[in-house]
Amino acid sequence: MFELSPRAQEYVSKTKAFIQNEIEPIEQAFWNQVHDLNQGADWTKWQWPAQLETLKNKAKQANLWNMFLPDPVLGQGLSVQEYAHIAELSGRSLLAPIVFNCNAPDSGNMEVLWRYGSEQQKKQWLLPLLDGKIRSVFCMTEPEVASSDATNMQATAVVEGNEIVLNGRKWWSSGLGDPNAKIIIFMAHTPNENKDRHHQHSMVLVPVDTAGVNIERMLPVFGDYDAPHGHGEISFNDVRLPIDHFIGGAGQGFEIAQGRLGPGRIHHCMRCIGAAEKSLEMMIDRGMSRQAFGKEILKLGGNLERVAEARVAIDQARLLTLYAAYKMDTLGNMAALTEISAIKVVAPNVLQQVVDMAIQIHGGAGLSRDTPLTGFFAQARALRLADGPDEVHKGMIAKLELAKRGYSSRRK
Known part of the structure; x- marks a missing residue:
């Protein structure tokens, strides 16, 4: 396969x-x-x-x-x-x-x-x-609402004549601090009482230097600004753009988001698995190169069992992610909804667990900039929130499982 x-x-x-x-x-x-x-x-x-x-x-x-x-x-x-x-x-x-x-x-x-x-x-x-000449930003998450439910979105993209008028505030907009960031994809509410709640959002292309676009600040992750890439907070105040800046047309934001997030989750999860492999290798090399109490530290306590647990978890995550990719290639994104949500839960958690073990074996060095481990840990913890938190994906998996048996997961 x-x-x-x-x-x-x-x-x-x-x-x-x-x-x-x-x-x-x-x-x-x-x-x-x-x-x-x-x-x-x-x-x-x-x-x-x-x-x-x-x-x-x-x-x-x-x-x-x-x-x-x-x-x-x-x-x-x-x-x-x-x-x-x-x-x-x-x-x-x-x-x-x-x-x-x-x-x-x-x-x-x-x-x-x-x-x-x-x-x-x-x-x-x-x-x-x-061509790599410019970089881009994606603006979806908002500071004033629970963004795990994207229909909570308060930012608006309203059509006025031949213009789109944008208003709202976004944060955790990755890449906003990059000196080469030139274009933003802005997702916002486009009210339309004739459409259901999943056809009232749009994606709009916004040049970074457009009047009314204000970068407010960069947001540190565990105290690190991730410069020169960065994650920022940005406001849109009566930003006016031609109507042709909609991507795909008004009201197609959710459809586009699903098309964007499916492959992207495969990419994120496989990168997590690669980082977990690297962390495990570093854990073994460090643990076998240092001694305490007359033994290599990897042979102390339950460390050898942790190596085995890491190997099992990484291989399980890899197989599940490759299966999700296989279903996407052969049956399409909609047929792989369970697997896409499952890997989004599994892979970042596996990386978080494995890199935590590696940090522990490295001692104080594991907390420094001398290794990539702190970067891997921040990546894992952030990905448990980015592109939907664990709880949303577990909810999706449960909903699909109940539907197979003819039940609704909706709470009364």
């Missing part, structure tokens, strides 16, 4: 070699330079090291570029399942997804434009994103 074609196997081999030869040897020094260049919350001064462009150009030349996009011309023509193996490899590094132009939120935004954008929108925004 999960056998890769010779072509996909070649991509996997080339990706693995590129990460080992080009990224891993310089990654620690790269992130140290990022930290030195970007101090504090003032995103207007954030910048990437020049070395990033060198790495991206090498990835382009190796044809390891836009591998997430199934289009054979604009991307590499890989299926969801085939790319999943590459996402796992890139998840071992916090830098690799950026180098391959396969990083969130850009990959999801590019897929939205590829699937639903007009020819003009593709020319103006998709092509520069695919």
Whole structure:
């Protein structure tokens, strides 16, 4: 079921070699330079090291570029399942997804434009994103409502004549601090009493420099601003745009969101699995290289059992995610709803557990910037909220299971 074609196997081999030869040897020094260049919350001064462009150009030349996009011309023509193996490899590094132009939120935004954008929108925004010349932002979550229920959305995109008028406030807008961020996909309520609640939301393309768009602040995750990428709070005050800035038309926001989030969850989850594999390797190497009380520390207490538990959990998560990808490729997103929600619960939790074990074995070093472990932990904990919290996905799984037996999950 999960056998890769010779072509996909070649991509996997080339990706693995590129990460080992080009990224891993310089990654620690790269992130140290990022930290030195970007101090504090003032995103207007954030910048990437020049070395990033060198790495991206090498990835382009190796044809390891836009591998997430199934289009054979604009991307590499890989299926969801085939790319999943590459996402796992890139998840071992916090830098690799950026180098391959396969990083969130850009990959999801590019897929939205590829699937639903007009020819003009593709020319103006998709092509520069695919070329790596600009970056993008996705604005959905809001500070004043429980955003786990997207129908709570208070931001509005109202049609007035030939214009769309945007008002509202968003936060946890990933990539907002990036110096190359040029375009925002803004999801908002477009009231229409003639439509049901899932056809009253829209996605709108908003250039970052549009009048009325105000970046209020960057938000730290566990005290780290994730510069120079960042997660920000942003307000939209009577922002006026031409009607052709709707993606797919007014009221199609939920449909587009589902098309965006399905493949994106595969990408996120496989990157989690790659990070968990890397964490397990680091845990073993550290635990076998240090001694306490006359033994390698990995042989003390219940550490060996934890290694076994990690191996079982990682392999289970991988198989479940690949199965979800297989169903998406063969039957479509709607047929894979249970599996998509299941992996979104399982993979970040597995990473959180495994990286926590690795941090414990590393002692104080595990809490520092000397390893990628704190970055992996923040990634895992954030993903238990991003793209829907665990509880929402468990609710979806339960709803689908009850429906199989003819019952409703709706609470009276």
